Amino acid sequence: MYILEERLLRRNLSLVKSVAEQSGAEIILAFKAFALWKTFPIFREYISHTTASSLYEARLAFEEFGSPAHTYSPAYTEKEFPAILSCSSHVTFNSLSQFERFKGMASEYNVANPTKMVSMGLRINPEHSAIETALYDPCAPGSRFGVLSCDLPDVLPSEIEGFHCHCHCESSAQDLVDTLVYVEEKFGRWLPSLKWLNLGGGHLMTRQGYEVKKLIGAIRSLRERHQNLKIILEPGSAFAWQTGALAASVVDIVANHGIKTAILDVSFTCHMPDCLEMPYWPKVRGAETIEDEDAPKEPFVYRLGGNSCLSGDYMRSWRFDHELQIGEVIYLEDMIHYTTVKTTMFNGINHPSIAIERLDGKLEILRSYTYEDYRDRMD
Numbered sequence: 001m002y003i004l005e006e007r008l009l010r011r012n013l014s015l016v017k018s019v020a021e022q023s024g025a026e027i028i029l030a031f032k033a034f035a036l037w038k039t040f041p042i043f044r045e046y047i048s049h050t051t052a053s054s055l056y057e058a059r060l061a062f063e064e065f066g067s068p069a070h071t072y073s074p075a076y077t078e079k080e081f082p083a084i085l086s087c088s089s090h091v092t093f094n095s096l097s098q099f100e101r102f103k104g105m106a107s108e109y110n111v112a113n114p115t116k117m118v119s120m121g122l123r124i125n126p127e128h129s130a131i132e133t134a135l136y137d138p139c140a141p142g143s144r145f146g147v148l149s150c151d152l153p154d155v156l157p158s159e160i161e162g163f164h165c166h167c168h169c170e171s172s173a174q175d176l177v178d179t180l181v182y183v184e185e186k187f188g189r190w191l192p193s194l195k196w197l198n199l200g201g202g203h204l205m206t207r208q209g210y211e212v213k214k215l216i217g218a219i220r221s222l223r224e225r226h227q228n229l230k231i232i233l234e235p236g237s238a239f240a241w242q243t244g245a246l247a248a249s250v251v252d253i254v255a256n257h258g259i260k261t262a263i264l265d266v267s268f269t270c271h272m273p274d275c276l277e278m279p280y281w282p283k284v285r286g287a288e289t290i291e292d293e294d295a296p297k298e299p300f301v302y303r304l305g306g307n308s309c310l311s312g313d314y315m316r317s318w319r320f321d322h323e324l325q326i327g328e329v330i331y332l333e334d335m336i337h338y339t340t341v342k343t344t345m346f347n348g349i350n351h352p353s354i355a356i357e358r359l360d361g362k363l364e365i366l367r368s369y370t371y372e373d374y375r376d377r378m379d
Contacts, residue, residue: 003363004244004336004356006042012206012239013046019205019212020047023219025231028070030201031057033236033337037064038366039356043239049089051201051234055080062087068116070198070234072123072164074144076102085109085118092121092164092198096147103159119195121162122147128182129167130175131202133278138166149186161195163187168202170237173214176203180222191226198232206241237337245285246271246335246352250328251307258297261314262324267306269313270349272335273342276312285331287318299323304330308347345374 020027028049037060044066052058052069061069068089075094076084081102085091091106093099099122110117125146129139138145146165167179176199184191191197205212219231248264255261266272274280281289290301300320306313324330343351351369358364 001247001353001355002244002335002340003247004036004039004240004354006356006358008243009039009042009240010359012241012243013043015206015212016235016238017046019216023216023231024223025219025233027233027235029065029239030234030236031060032341033201034240035060035341036354036366040065052088055084055087058084058087070232081105082109088118089116090119090121090162090196090198092123092162094123094145094147096122096151099157099160103157107159119161120159121164121196121198122152122156122160123164123166124149124152124183124187126165126167126179126182126186128179130171130179131167131169133169135277136169152187152190156190156193162197163190163194164198164200166200166202168200170204170207171202172204173211173218176215177218180218184225192228194229196230196232197222197226198234200233201235201237203233203235204238204241205235206238240337242334244336244357245331245333246339248330248332248352250324250326250330252326253302253324254305259303260301261303261305262330263305263307264330265307266352267308267310267313267346267349268304268315269306269308269310270344270346271306271352272332272339273344274338275315279315281315282335283333284318285333287320290317290319304332308349310346345377348374350374 016027027047028051029043029047030051032053049067050061050065050069052061052071053073058069058071061067069087070090071084071088072092076098085106106118106120123146125139125143125148127139129137131137134140165183168175204210205215223231246266248266250262251265252263253260254263268275275282283289300323301317302324303314303316340354353368354366356364356366
Protein backbone atom coordinates (compact mmCIF):
# COMPACT_ATOMS: atom_id res chain seq x y z
CA MET A 1 0.00 0.00 0.00
CA TYR A 2 1.21 3.49 -0.86
CA ILE A 3 0.58 5.66 2.20
CA LEU A 4 0.64 9.42 1.63
CA GLU A 5 0.79 11.47 4.83
CA GLU A 6 -1.28 14.66 4.61
CA ARG A 7 0.81 16.31 7.32
CA LEU A 8 3.99 15.89 5.29
CA LEU A 9 2.29 16.93 2.05
CA ARG A 10 1.07 20.16 3.63
CA ARG A 11 4.56 20.79 4.99
CA ASN A 12 5.93 20.70 1.45
CA LEU A 13 3.08 22.74 0.03
CA SER A 14 3.60 25.44 2.66
CA LEU A 15 7.26 25.72 1.71
CA VAL A 16 6.44 25.86 -2.00
CA LYS A 17 3.89 28.60 -1.41
CA SER A 18 6.38 30.56 0.68
CA VAL A 19 9.02 30.37 -2.05
CA ALA A 20 6.48 31.56 -4.62
CA GLU A 21 5.43 34.50 -2.47
CA GLN A 22 8.98 35.59 -1.61
CA SER A 23 10.44 35.15 -5.10
CA GLY A 24 7.51 36.42 -7.16
CA ALA A 25 7.54 33.29 -9.33
CA GLU A 26 4.54 31.07 -9.95
CA ILE A 27 5.19 27.48 -8.91
CA ILE A 28 2.93 24.87 -10.46
CA LEU A 29 2.58 21.11 -10.08
CA ALA A 30 3.99 18.80 -12.75
CA PHE A 31 1.67 15.83 -13.19
CA LYS A 32 4.47 13.62 -14.52
CA ALA A 33 5.64 13.23 -10.93
CA PHE A 34 2.35 13.35 -9.02
CA ALA A 35 -1.23 13.18 -10.24
CA LEU A 36 -3.35 11.80 -7.41
CA TRP A 37 -6.40 13.86 -8.24
CA LYS A 38 -8.25 13.02 -5.05
CA THR A 39 -5.65 15.14 -3.22
CA PHE A 40 -6.18 18.17 -5.46
CA PRO A 41 -8.47 19.93 -2.93
CA ILE A 42 -5.43 20.12 -0.64
CA PHE A 43 -3.19 21.43 -3.43
CA ARG A 44 -5.66 24.15 -4.39
CA GLU A 45 -5.20 25.70 -0.95
CA TYR A 46 -1.58 26.46 -1.91
CA ILE A 47 -1.21 26.66 -5.72
CA SER A 48 -3.41 27.63 -8.66
CA HIS A 49 -2.11 25.81 -11.72
CA THR A 50 -0.51 22.63 -13.00
CA THR A 51 1.56 21.49 -15.95
CA ALA A 52 0.67 18.81 -18.48
CA SER A 53 2.50 16.90 -21.18
CA SER A 54 -0.39 15.15 -22.90
CA LEU A 55 -4.08 15.48 -23.62
CA TYR A 56 -5.06 13.33 -20.66
CA GLU A 57 -2.91 15.35 -18.26
CA ALA A 58 -4.35 18.56 -19.68
CA ARG A 59 -7.86 17.23 -19.12
CA LEU A 60 -6.95 16.25 -15.57
CA ALA A 61 -5.75 19.81 -14.94
CA PHE A 62 -8.86 21.38 -16.42
CA GLU A 63 -11.50 18.94 -15.19
CA GLU A 64 -10.15 17.84 -11.81
CA PHE A 65 -7.74 20.54 -10.66
CA GLY A 66 -10.11 23.20 -11.94
CA SER A 67 -7.75 25.40 -13.95
CA PRO A 68 -6.29 25.27 -17.47
CA ALA A 69 -2.89 23.61 -17.83
CA HIS A 70 0.51 24.88 -18.84
CA THR A 71 0.98 22.28 -21.56
CA TYR A 72 4.15 21.08 -23.25
CA SER A 73 4.50 18.00 -25.42
CA PRO A 74 7.41 16.76 -27.54
CA ALA A 75 4.91 16.55 -30.41
CA TYR A 76 1.25 17.41 -30.81
CA THR A 77 -1.10 15.68 -33.23
CA GLU A 78 -3.87 17.23 -35.31
CA LYS A 79 -6.35 14.86 -33.72
CA GLU A 80 -5.64 15.93 -30.14
CA PHE A 81 -4.48 19.52 -30.45
CA PRO A 82 -7.95 21.17 -30.47
CA ALA A 83 -8.84 19.44 -27.21
CA ILE A 84 -5.47 20.40 -25.71
CA LEU A 85 -6.14 24.05 -26.57
CA SER A 86 -9.50 23.94 -24.81
CA CYS A 87 -7.83 22.63 -21.61
CA SER A 88 -4.76 24.89 -21.60
CA SER A 89 -3.73 28.44 -20.75
CA HIS A 90 -0.21 27.98 -22.16
CA VAL A 91 0.98 25.71 -24.96
CA THR A 92 4.69 25.22 -25.54
CA PHE A 93 6.03 23.79 -28.79
CA ASN A 94 9.11 21.60 -28.83
CA SER A 95 10.25 22.70 -32.29
CA LEU A 96 9.80 25.47 -34.81
CA SER A 97 8.23 22.97 -37.20
CA GLN A 98 5.56 22.08 -34.62
CA PHE A 99 4.93 25.77 -34.04
CA GLU A 100 4.52 26.41 -37.78
CA ARG A 101 2.20 23.44 -38.09
CA PHE A 102 -0.14 24.40 -35.27
CA LYS A 103 0.13 28.19 -34.87
CA GLY A 104 -2.81 28.75 -37.21
CA MET A 105 -5.05 26.43 -35.24
CA ALA A 106 -4.02 28.11 -31.99
CA SER A 107 -4.58 31.60 -33.40
CA GLU A 108 -8.02 30.65 -34.67
CA TYR A 109 -8.87 29.28 -31.24
CA ASN A 110 -7.78 32.55 -29.60
CA VAL A 111 -9.89 34.63 -31.95
CA ALA A 112 -12.91 32.46 -31.18
CA ASN A 113 -12.23 32.45 -27.41
CA PRO A 114 -11.03 35.94 -26.44
CA THR A 115 -11.75 35.39 -22.73
CA LYS A 116 -9.59 32.26 -22.45
CA MET A 117 -6.79 32.80 -24.92
CA VAL A 118 -3.86 30.40 -25.01
CA SER A 119 -0.32 31.81 -24.76
CA MET A 120 2.15 30.15 -27.12
CA GLY A 121 5.77 29.41 -26.31
CA LEU A 122 8.86 27.52 -27.47
CA ARG A 123 10.95 25.05 -25.56
CA ILE A 124 14.59 26.07 -25.71
CA ASN A 125 17.71 23.96 -25.18
CA PRO A 126 20.53 25.90 -23.48
CA GLU A 127 22.92 22.98 -24.09
CA HIS A 128 23.66 22.80 -20.39
CA SER A 129 22.30 20.45 -17.77
CA ALA A 130 22.90 19.72 -14.11
CA ILE A 131 21.63 16.16 -14.56
CA GLU A 132 24.18 13.38 -14.16
CA THR A 133 21.96 10.42 -15.09
CA ALA A 134 21.94 10.18 -18.89
CA LEU A 135 18.43 8.70 -18.99
CA TYR A 136 17.03 11.96 -17.60
CA ASP A 137 19.27 14.51 -19.34
CA PRO A 138 17.18 16.58 -21.79
CA CYS A 139 20.14 18.69 -22.93
CA ALA A 140 22.59 15.99 -23.96
CA PRO A 141 24.10 16.32 -27.47
CA GLY A 142 21.55 15.11 -30.00
CA SER A 143 18.63 15.57 -27.59
CA ARG A 144 15.17 15.65 -29.15
CA PHE A 145 14.10 18.37 -26.71
CA GLY A 146 14.03 22.08 -27.43
CA VAL A 147 15.30 24.57 -29.99
CA LEU A 148 18.98 25.56 -30.01
CA SER A 149 19.81 29.26 -29.98
CA CYS A 150 21.59 28.93 -33.32
CA ASP A 151 18.33 27.74 -34.91
CA LEU A 152 16.15 30.64 -33.79
CA PRO A 153 15.43 33.55 -36.14
CA ASP A 154 16.76 36.98 -35.22
CA VAL A 155 13.21 38.15 -34.58
CA LEU A 156 10.76 35.73 -33.00
CA PRO A 157 7.34 35.20 -34.55
CA SER A 158 4.86 37.57 -32.93
CA GLU A 159 2.79 34.66 -31.62
CA ILE A 160 5.61 33.41 -29.39
CA GLU A 161 5.14 34.88 -25.91
CA GLY A 162 7.36 32.67 -23.79
CA PHE A 163 10.30 30.29 -23.50
CA HIS A 164 10.34 27.03 -21.60
CA CYS A 165 13.52 25.20 -20.60
CA HIS A 166 14.07 22.13 -18.46
CA CYS A 167 17.59 21.31 -17.28
CA HIS A 168 17.20 19.89 -13.77
CA CYS A 169 16.36 16.67 -11.94
CA GLU A 170 16.38 16.73 -8.13
CA SER A 171 18.87 19.58 -8.51
CA SER A 172 20.18 22.26 -6.17
CA ALA A 173 19.64 26.02 -6.07
CA GLN A 174 23.22 26.50 -7.27
CA ASP A 175 22.36 24.39 -10.32
CA LEU A 176 19.65 26.92 -11.16
CA VAL A 177 22.09 29.80 -10.75
CA ASP A 178 24.50 28.06 -13.13
CA THR A 179 21.74 27.28 -15.62
CA LEU A 180 20.58 30.89 -15.79
CA VAL A 181 24.05 31.91 -16.96
CA TYR A 182 23.66 29.67 -20.01
CA VAL A 183 20.03 30.65 -20.63
CA GLU A 184 20.80 34.38 -20.59
CA GLU A 185 24.02 34.00 -22.54
CA LYS A 186 22.44 31.98 -25.34
CA PHE A 187 18.88 33.34 -25.37
CA GLY A 188 19.15 36.73 -23.65
CA ARG A 189 18.62 38.75 -26.81
CA TRP A 190 15.12 37.31 -27.23
CA LEU A 191 13.99 37.65 -23.60
CA PRO A 192 12.94 41.35 -23.83
CA SER A 193 10.27 40.43 -26.39
CA LEU A 194 8.66 37.74 -24.20
CA LYS A 195 6.04 37.70 -21.45
CA TRP A 196 7.08 34.58 -19.54
CA LEU A 197 9.96 32.21 -18.88
CA ASN A 198 9.21 28.71 -17.60
CA LEU A 199 12.27 27.22 -15.89
CA GLY A 200 10.82 23.73 -15.80
CA GLY A 201 11.08 21.19 -13.02
CA GLY A 202 13.73 19.46 -10.96
CA HIS A 203 13.99 22.25 -8.35
CA LEU A 204 14.02 20.07 -5.24
CA MET A 205 13.34 22.89 -2.80
CA THR A 206 11.74 20.63 -0.16
CA ARG A 207 14.82 18.44 0.24
CA GLN A 208 16.67 18.85 3.54
CA GLY A 209 19.70 21.05 3.00
CA TYR A 210 18.36 22.73 -0.15
CA GLU A 211 19.40 26.39 -0.22
CA VAL A 212 15.94 27.91 -0.39
CA LYS A 213 17.21 31.46 0.15
CA LYS A 214 19.57 31.08 -2.79
CA LEU A 215 16.68 29.91 -4.99
CA ILE A 216 14.56 32.88 -3.95
CA GLY A 217 17.46 35.26 -4.52
CA ALA A 218 18.22 33.84 -7.97
CA ILE A 219 14.61 34.26 -9.10
CA ARG A 220 14.28 37.76 -7.68
CA SER A 221 17.52 38.79 -9.36
CA LEU A 222 16.32 37.30 -12.66
CA ARG A 223 13.05 39.22 -12.38
CA GLU A 224 14.94 42.45 -11.70
CA ARG A 225 17.02 41.93 -14.84
CA HIS A 226 13.97 41.05 -16.94
CA GLN A 227 11.02 42.91 -15.49
CA ASN A 228 8.85 42.02 -18.46
CA LEU A 229 9.00 38.32 -17.64
CA LYS A 230 6.72 36.26 -15.47
CA ILE A 231 8.86 33.44 -14.04
CA ILE A 232 7.33 29.98 -13.74
CA LEU A 233 8.69 26.85 -12.07
CA GLU A 234 7.03 23.47 -12.44
CA PRO A 235 8.61 20.95 -10.07
CA GLY A 236 7.04 17.58 -9.48
CA SER A 237 9.13 15.73 -6.93
CA ALA A 238 9.38 18.76 -4.64
CA PHE A 239 5.66 18.60 -3.88
CA ALA A 240 5.55 14.93 -2.86
CA TRP A 241 9.16 14.56 -1.65
CA GLN A 242 9.32 12.32 1.44
CA THR A 243 5.58 12.41 2.00
CA GLY A 244 5.01 8.71 2.40
CA ALA A 245 6.10 5.10 1.99
CA LEU A 246 5.21 1.94 0.14
CA ALA A 247 4.28 -0.73 2.68
CA ALA A 248 5.03 -4.27 1.51
CA SER A 249 4.88 -7.69 3.12
CA VAL A 250 7.56 -10.38 3.06
CA VAL A 251 6.01 -13.41 1.34
CA ASP A 252 9.07 -15.65 1.13
CA ILE A 253 12.79 -15.76 1.88
CA VAL A 254 15.12 -17.61 -0.47
CA ALA A 255 18.87 -18.20 -0.34
CA ASN A 256 21.37 -18.77 -3.15
CA HIS A 257 25.13 -19.11 -2.52
CA GLY A 258 24.65 -17.53 0.86
CA ILE A 259 22.75 -14.51 -0.49
CA LYS A 260 19.31 -14.13 1.10
CA THR A 261 16.45 -12.43 -0.74
CA ALA A 262 13.25 -11.38 0.94
CA ILE A 263 10.54 -11.59 -1.71
CA LEU A 264 7.86 -8.93 -1.28
CA ASP A 265 4.25 -8.70 -2.41
CA VAL A 266 5.19 -5.67 -4.53
CA SER A 267 7.48 -5.29 -7.52
CA PHE A 268 10.32 -2.89 -8.26
CA THR A 269 9.70 -3.00 -12.01
CA CYS A 270 5.93 -2.56 -11.62
CA HIS A 271 5.60 -0.30 -8.61
CA MET A 272 9.00 1.39 -8.15
CA PRO A 273 10.40 1.64 -11.70
CA ASP A 274 12.84 4.49 -10.98
CA CYS A 275 14.69 2.15 -8.63
CA LEU A 276 15.75 0.10 -11.66
CA GLU A 277 15.82 2.86 -14.29
CA MET A 278 17.77 5.61 -12.53
CA PRO A 279 18.82 3.61 -10.45
CA TYR A 280 17.39 5.02 -7.25
CA TRP A 281 18.24 3.14 -4.05
CA PRO A 282 15.40 3.60 -1.60
CA LYS A 283 15.74 3.73 2.14
CA VAL A 284 14.00 1.04 4.12
CA ARG A 285 12.59 1.93 7.51
CA GLY A 286 14.66 0.38 10.28
CA ALA A 287 17.35 -0.94 7.94
CA GLU A 288 20.77 0.20 6.76
CA THR A 289 21.52 0.50 3.05
CA ILE A 290 24.85 -1.19 2.29
CA GLU A 291 27.01 -1.38 -0.83
CA ASP A 292 29.64 -3.89 0.31
CA GLU A 293 29.66 -6.79 -2.19
CA ASP A 294 30.46 -9.29 0.59
CA ALA A 295 27.88 -7.98 3.05
CA PRO A 296 24.92 -10.00 1.66
CA LYS A 297 26.39 -13.09 3.31
CA GLU A 298 26.30 -11.48 6.75
CA PRO A 299 23.47 -12.28 9.17
CA PHE A 300 20.36 -10.10 8.80
CA VAL A 301 21.47 -8.79 5.37
CA TYR A 302 18.92 -9.21 2.59
CA ARG A 303 18.24 -8.31 -0.96
CA LEU A 304 14.65 -7.26 -1.53
CA GLY A 305 12.97 -8.98 -4.45
CA GLY A 306 9.83 -8.13 -6.36
CA ASN A 307 7.15 -10.66 -7.20
CA SER A 308 7.32 -10.43 -11.00
CA CYS A 309 9.03 -12.87 -13.35
CA LEU A 310 11.65 -10.30 -14.41
CA SER A 311 15.02 -11.65 -13.30
CA GLY A 312 16.25 -8.19 -12.41
CA ASP A 313 13.24 -7.32 -10.26
CA TYR A 314 15.28 -6.94 -7.09
CA MET A 315 17.65 -4.55 -5.35
CA ARG A 316 20.50 -5.10 -2.92
CA SER A 317 21.16 -4.87 -0.04
CA TRP A 318 19.90 -3.83 3.40
CA ARG A 319 21.09 -4.77 6.86
CA PHE A 320 18.29 -5.27 9.37
CA ASP A 321 18.68 -5.63 13.13
CA HIS A 322 16.85 -8.95 13.17
CA GLU A 323 15.99 -11.96 11.06
CA LEU A 324 13.14 -11.15 8.71
CA GLN A 325 9.98 -13.20 9.03
CA ILE A 326 7.36 -14.14 6.47
CA GLY A 327 4.44 -11.76 6.89
CA GLU A 328 6.60 -8.95 8.22
CA VAL A 329 5.82 -5.49 6.83
CA ILE A 330 8.63 -3.60 5.10
CA TYR A 331 8.35 0.17 4.55
CA LEU A 332 10.17 1.54 1.51
CA GLU A 333 10.50 5.24 2.18
CA ASP A 334 9.77 8.21 -0.13
CA MET A 335 7.71 6.25 -2.61
CA ILE A 336 4.96 8.75 -3.48
CA HIS A 337 6.50 10.89 -6.23
CA TYR A 338 6.80 9.31 -9.69
CA THR A 339 5.75 5.86 -8.47
CA THR A 340 1.97 6.12 -8.67
CA VAL A 341 2.13 7.71 -12.14
CA LYS A 342 4.58 5.15 -13.58
CA THR A 343 3.27 1.86 -12.26
CA THR A 344 2.31 -0.98 -14.59
CA MET A 345 0.43 -4.26 -14.34
CA PHE A 346 3.20 -6.23 -16.03
CA ASN A 347 2.78 -9.95 -15.32
CA GLY A 348 -0.77 -9.25 -14.16
CA ILE A 349 0.57 -8.14 -10.81
CA ASN A 350 -1.92 -6.08 -8.88
CA HIS A 351 -1.24 -2.49 -7.90
CA PRO A 352 -0.83 -1.64 -4.24
CA SER A 353 -3.74 0.33 -2.88
CA ILE A 354 -3.28 4.08 -2.47
CA ALA A 355 -4.14 5.64 0.88
CA ILE A 356 -3.77 8.97 2.64
CA GLU A 357 -3.19 9.36 6.34
CA ARG A 358 -5.29 12.33 7.35
CA LEU A 359 -4.28 14.92 9.91
CA ASP A 360 -6.28 13.11 12.59
CA GLY A 361 -4.30 9.91 11.98
CA LYS A 362 -7.11 8.07 10.21
CA LEU A 363 -6.20 6.13 7.07
CA GLU A 364 -8.42 6.78 4.03
CA ILE A 365 -8.19 4.47 1.04
CA LEU A 366 -8.18 6.57 -2.13
CA ARG A 367 -8.08 3.67 -4.57
CA SER A 368 -7.92 -0.12 -4.55
CA TYR A 369 -7.35 -2.25 -7.65
CA THR A 370 -9.00 -5.41 -8.91
CA TYR A 371 -8.66 -8.03 -11.62
CA GLU A 372 -10.96 -5.92 -13.79
CA ASP A 373 -8.38 -3.11 -13.83
CA TYR A 374 -5.88 -5.52 -15.38
CA ARG A 375 -8.36 -7.13 -17.74
CA ASP A 376 -9.67 -3.82 -19.04
CA ARG A 377 -6.13 -2.77 -20.00
CA MET A 378 -6.12 -5.70 -22.40
CA ASP A 379 -9.30 -4.65 -24.25
